[in-house]
């Protein structure tokens with residue numbers, strides 16, 4: 001079968017190490033996700049309104065603190081405080097909404113792209129990595145765009161305003177204070193880089209831990225069977241320790257920020273106090289101006305603190321933006337481009353088809369024909385590429401060389417959706433969705449189906465008895481991915497689904513492998529009936545399923561080793577003789 005590879009050189013893994021191009025990535029994401037601009041502008045305007053009120057406060061405070069208690073000063077101060085508090089509350093609420101709006105747009109954009117991504121992308125990316133794109137990465141980006149962007153613009157407004165006010169008080173004192181800013185920037189940049197590295201390490205440890213846990217929890221039966229609980233316990237403890245140590249480092253880095261900022265703040269106050277006292281004594285400034293200046297400088301420190309946080313946030317979001325920007329660049333499947341079809345109009349021919357998964361070559365030169373309306377069996381050693389033929393047939397992948405055609409028409413010229421709608425598939429995994437038995441039987445069935453038909457399909461698939469014995473019959477919940485059902489029960493529901501789908505081409509990949517021999521015989525008869533009404537391609541290790549096929553294709557080492565009926569291949573092909581010898585059931589001898 002087409003198994004998922006565990007390659008780590010995925011677009012996402014590459015993204016984790018990509019450290020450049022953050023601005024490019026942000027621009028790309030902002031335009032791709034169509035963020036709510038109007039809402040964003042409203043939030044920015046409210047932020048700036050609130051910033052303006054905050055800017056006015058030290059002017060009033062300095063007057064009141066130095067005894068200038070006139071009615072217009074007091075009323076002005078009260079109005080600014082009350083309005084500022086109300087606007088502060090409103091803007092935070094609006095900002096939260098903006099954040100959620102941006103977040104849901106990114107999440108739905110990522111989800112839509114994932115749903116339209118070609119199969120090859122899913123082979124290379126672990127499900128936990130994809131989940132992390134939709135949850136953690138999109139939250140990081142929306143926090144930067146939704147929360148930090150508007151508040152930072154308001155902070156820029158405040159900074160410019162504060163500097164302008166400072167110069168109206170005294171230009172010498174202002175220059176002295178501003179000289180200190182480069183020291184602050186230097187610290188911000190160095191600390192930011194350091195903090196980014198440590199945060200990224202913690203994030204990587206956490207995603208390793210998450211993927212370890214989800215993988216192991218899905219393998220509990222394997223662990224129990226092979227008695228590896230202690231070994232896995234140890235591996236889990238190690239992963240937890242790595243994450244703990246990364247967190248310890250991170251806490252030290254985060255802690256350092258406060259004392260250093262404190263020292264820098266003291267430096268700044270010393271300048272204002274020392275130089276200010278000198279100017280006061282020399283009679284060059286008034287007491288009210290000096291107090292006002294002092295309060296505004298405090299505000300300036302606050303704004304620098306915000307830039308500092310924004311820088312850290314931007315650095316920390318770098319991995320997330322790069323990963324999502326790369327996902328946006330990924331090619332998508334086009335479903336409605338080409339000729340629509342609702343019938344298989346001729347035989348399907350593979351001509352000189354070469355195909356591999358990445359570096360791994362599977363077929364070098366594959367030539368065969370699947371006759372319309374006939375039953376074709378594909379046999380070959382394990383790993384020879386039988387399931388890959390079914391994947392190529394459904395256009396999950398495109399051949400690297402050669403062509404697959406229906407008559408004279410390459411299958412790639414059909415619209416992808418209409419082409420895939422021609423198929424009905426029952427494979428050894430018998431994929432289920434979490435829902436009821438009925439929902440699973442109807443999954444992918446696009447016509448109206450009566451209850452009577454559902455019952456008949458279940459009966460033909462030998463599933464009716466066990467379904468009726470379930471607590472809620474057809475309305476019984478099957479659990480996540482059908483976990484409440486046995487392998488054989490899942491397989492019978494998948495077969496019933498194939499009956500209901502009633503497609504032109506039936507693909508069976510070890511479709512009865514999980515059934516006991518009594519059920520298998522019964523279901524096999526039903527499948528044979530279904531197969532006789534359409535074009536069927538069957539992969540089975542069970543000789544009895546293969547023997548009566550109109551044509552058997554034997555695949556080995558990337559090529560077709562032989563084609564013919566059971567009798568023909570038995571007489572002419574050594575590999576087939578070997579296959580028969582190995583797979584003959586005692587009853588068939």
Ligand SMILES: Nc1ncnc2c1ncn2[C@@H]1O[C@H](COP(=O)(O)OP(=O)(O)OP(=O)(O)O)[C@@H](O)[C@H]1O
Pocket residue numbers: 001002003004005123357360362380381382383384385386387388389
């Ligand atoms: N998604 C994938 N990525 C990389 N390699 C893959 C992928 N799927 C299958 N392969 C490899 O391609 C080869 C053919 O696999 P395929 O599942 O088609 O073989 P098969 O004949 O159906 O095997 P089996 O009889 O064991 O089910 C194998 O070597 C397999 O490891």
